[in-house]
Amino acid sequence: MAVTEEILYIQAQENLSNYISLAQTTLAQILLVIRRTMSGSQFVSALETNFYVGYPPLNVGDWSQPKMFPVVSGNCSCFSISGCQRSAHIRDSQDQLIVVPEMIIDCYIVDSTLASTLECYYDLACFQFLHNSSTEMESLLSTYVNNHFLIRY
Template structure:
């Protein structure tokens, strides 16, 4: 169930980053450069580079600060996940509800919001693990496990083929592995947090 939500969360982050950059570019393009005298070309170039550098750092820092504030607020208030990934609710004999903290490996969500364990394709009803998915994690909160995950499996065609096999879709799905050679600064095992630290941008074009 939470597997689909991981990719929905990733898609949401992509949209938020795209909107953030677009809005900041609108502000940046509306900035006017005014000088009381003719600015030498070398000085103008240095100032332009400084403006661009400031734009990149402020855009990145503001986005990450907003995300960090949301994460800290969620964690500090111990909010229950809508998918019950951090706490389970059970009724007692009187009909009252009590909670039990979920556990991932040796880590419990009551002690840390960043507990994770590796995602795996599981056979029901006996919950036998069939195929662990490299780089993909589940945990107390979908966003926290996503940030610690990577797209490692999706650079490996064999891994993708295994996933498609166990999905058991009745229709053919043609999925091609990502090409690491097209990446400039990210690696196969770069976490989503690492990618987000760069606003998911491989390379900025300031020309």
């Protein structure tokens, strides 16, 4: 019995959809395990997305050692285990804040990944905007470094 091209195509699409769904579910489960481990162990993100190192105000506390302070966004503190979700923004070349579609910032990167759709990475226009923004930032940083940290032989 011969299988028509249409039936073969439909079966292939169903198999692909099932595989994608399984991969998404597996990734979400792995990220949730990582999130629970990080939250339970009270990890501090190296990117300072949940806590940052600083000194207390001059009139408060001991200035002999830096302290860890939670990142605060509005009335939400990353000291809370529930996190602080907010929209991701990027500054454009005119110094305007642009919202990155469906991308969420949170206290831990794993929480940001779980809350975001990541559609900007597969939308060509959005991806190009992100790429151009990172190129501008790289250019600004290298100019700053060249102007302030010249190495002379």
